[in-house]
Amino acid sequence: MNEQDLKRAVERIQMNPALKDKVMAAAISPRQKHTAHRLQKAALCFGAILVLVLGGLWGRLNPFPSPDKNQFSLVVAAAEQKESTMKKGEPIKLQTYSANYYAPRTLDLPDGSQEWKIYNVFALNCRGENIKSITYESDRIDFAKIVILNKKQADDLAKEFMEIDNKKGDYYAKDYAIDPWALDMTGTNPENWNIPQYFNLEKYSKEDPTQVNWGYKTVGKSYTITYEDQNDFGKQYGYKLSSHVSAEALAKVKAEWAKITAGLSDKQLEKLREDPSFKDPWIEFETSILSGMTSQINGSILRITVTFNDGSTQTRNVRLNADENGFNLTATLLD
Amino acid sequence: MRDQDESLLAQKFDDYGAMLFRMCMVLLGNQQDAEDAVQDTFVGYWKTRPDFQSAEHEKAWLIRVATNKSKDRLRSWFRRSTTGMEALEGIAEYPNDLFVLEQLAALPYKDKTILYLHYVEGYRLREIGDLLGMKENAVKAAARRGREKLKLQIKEASAE
Numbered sequence: 001m002n003e004q005d006l007k008r009a010v011e012r013i014q015m016n017p018a019l020k021d022k023v024m025a026a027a028i029s030p031r032q033k034h035t036a037h038r039l040q041k042a043a044l045c046f047g048a049i050l051v052l053v054l055g056g057l058w059g060r061l062n063p064f065p066s067p068d069k070n071q072f073s074l075v076v077a078a079a080e081q082k083e084s085t086m087k088k089g090e091p092i093k094l095q096t097y098s099a100n101y102y103a104p105r106t107l108d109l110p111d112g113s114q115e116w117k118i119y120n121v122f123a124l125n126c127r128g129e130n131i132k133s134i135t136y137e138s139d140r141i142d143f144a145k146i147v148i149l150n151k152k153q154a155d156d157l158a159k160e161f162m163e164i165d166n167k168k169g170d171y172y173a174k175d176y177a178i179d180p181w182a183l184d185m186t187g188t189n190p191e192n193w194n195i196p197q198y199f200n201l202e203k204y205s206k207e208d209p210t211q212v213n214w215g216y217k218t219v220g221k222s223y224t225i226t227y228e229d230q231n232d233f234g235k236q237y238g239y240k241l242s243s244h245v246s247a248e249a250l251a252k253v254k255a256e257w258a259k260i261t262a263g264l265s266d267k268q269l270e271k272l273r274e275d276p277s278f279k280d281p282w283i284e285f286e287t288s289i290l291s292g293m294t295s296q297i298n299g300s301i302l303r304i305t306v307t308f309n310d311g312s313t314q315t316r317n318v319r320l321n322a323d324e325n326g327f328n329l330t331a332t333l334l335d
Numbered sequence: 336m337r338d339q340d341e342s343l344l345a346q347k348f349d350d351y352g353a354m355l356f357r358m359c360m361v362l363l364g365n366q367q368d369a370e371d372a373v374q375d376t377f378v379g380y381w382k383t384r385p386d387f388q389s390a391e392h393e394k395a396w397l398i399r400v401a402t403n404k405s406k407d408r409l410r411s412w413f414r415r416s417t418t419g420m421e422a423l424e425g426i427a428e429y430p431n432d433l434f435v436l437e438q439l440a441a442l443p444y445k446d447k448t449i450l451y452l453h454y455v456e457g458y459r460l461r462e463i464g465d466l467l468g469m470k471e472n473a474v475k476a477a478a479r480r481g482r483e484k485l486k487l488q489i490k491e492a493s494a495e
Contacts, residue, residue, distance in 0.1 A: 006454055006485075008432070009431070009435035009436050010361060010451065011455065012427065012429065013357045013426050014426055015352065015356040016370065019356065019374075022370070023373065023378075028340065028344060270443055282480065283472045283473060283476040290475075
């Protein structure tokens, strides 16, 4: 079973259609029926309009046109979906997104150790004229190409990975179309996905938007994308953070946890976990690993080279930093 | 006016009712209790009719109330039954779904709430922290433990 099975099973739970009438009857008493509440409706309409307006910002071409040819600027979708042009020396928040929402993937390796991986994409784009392609290079972090999969492809890969998982086999004995278990998930309601706020997913979701799946394939420390493909989700690259967790470290924290929880029922355990003074060894363990993974970003340099139609190039460097949880990135244009 | 009110509530139920019911089914494992929790949630919503900044804010509010109502119900003496796996049979359409739901429903309350919100509703772990009043690291750890426990349960159940 994978997360998609879980999601699918829950989403196929059938609700009794009569529940709506029951709820309506219970909620609307005669006294309550006379109270109008227009504000909510207005707020919803306003919210919908706001989403449309902000969503359109990303797709707008060259909001800061330059009279010079062969110029480019870097724009980021910062917090609250606002798009900003980077300026030299000014740190700017760089929004990241992932359908997996930053939960690390773990692979159980045959020797008892684990590989932890996080895939993410940052919303950084180039704007300008006469740009043919853009090459991104990093001094530290690996990039991973997004691979669009249909439902069957995603299910088959999940099945194959699960078999390896069950047999404690070697994930790397074969080269897959995506990294092992680098499967992402989509929601039932595409409007709720983070991705379409930035990218046009329509071409991949004509038949059924809920069946668009994707994975990541590590490509190394650089990649090139054409100017036109910047808003095509299927041609994007994300970045990968990884950590190898030794079997000894895992055994130690497992033993510590077993010692603390020996003889406790689920209820007692839940109560213990809610106690603010309780020091959870797993939390400390995971925090230290995630912090190590995040440190790969801190201070790393992203080198962006634009190739223009006439063959000339221009390069800019961006320094990346992450907060302690790795969620929020800050980018500073260095030149 | 009255028709407008009714149609607003009906619209809210159409928007969120099925989602809340699915969540309550996972949390309670019993159709009757899940329906009652959903009903209590909408009654509370209609009584207070809070102002929301956005549709997402509204959804988060409903989820928070529904998880609290479900928890109250689990603690309550009037809970109709314990989690009976047979209760899920009428709800799940496919045998494999039933198997998965049984394993999910058998997890501790907080773990399954977090797994549901994360994997089904697509909330970020930090957002779940905000929703449930938990620290982000605690949510991360619970999500991980829940996943491992689920994996283990499924392995054991498959071996039987």
